[in-house]
Amino acid sequence: MSYKETLMADLKQAMKDKDKLAKDTITLIRASIKQREVDERKELNDDDILDVINKEVKERRSSIEEFERGNRQDLVDKTNAEIDILLKYLPEQLSEDDIASMIKDVMDKEGITSANEMGKLMKNVMPMVKGKADGKLVSKIAGQMLKA
Known part of the structure; x- marks a missing residue:
């Protein structure tokens, strides 16, 4: 349907x-x-x-x-x-741990290590989480991971 x-x-x-x-x-x-x-x-x-x-x-x-x-x-x-x-009309939302795991995978695959590459990281992550996570949350987690 x-x-x-x-x-x-x-x-x-x-x-x-x-x-x-x-x-x-x-x-x-x-x-x-x-x-x-x-x-x-x-x-x-x-x-x-x-x-x-x-x-x-x-x-x-x-x-x-x-x-x-x-x-x-x-x-x-x-x-x-x-x-x-x-x-209830959206796909099940991803947890923060799931989002962090996806971000880490992209960072490893693309060799992203610095905050200067945030745009490249988000460009690769957002299609994977489309409809399943809020962009602000993804950005916040990505920013924290790049600073660490």
């Missing part, structure tokens, strides 16, 4: 269950997908839809930081719940 079909089925289920948060979140994702299809004048495949969902998760995570600074715990809780709904 494609992501579009899964999202539609989950939307129908959320409506039956009267789960307003899930319904609203899925509706927003479907709107983002539709907007990107209109912008690019093509139908998105599952990889493209994964990118859209990842982008939505990233936007919500940055919103949480803003809400915390504004002492808006109600919005933090709501946004965290939305993220939980979105994460």
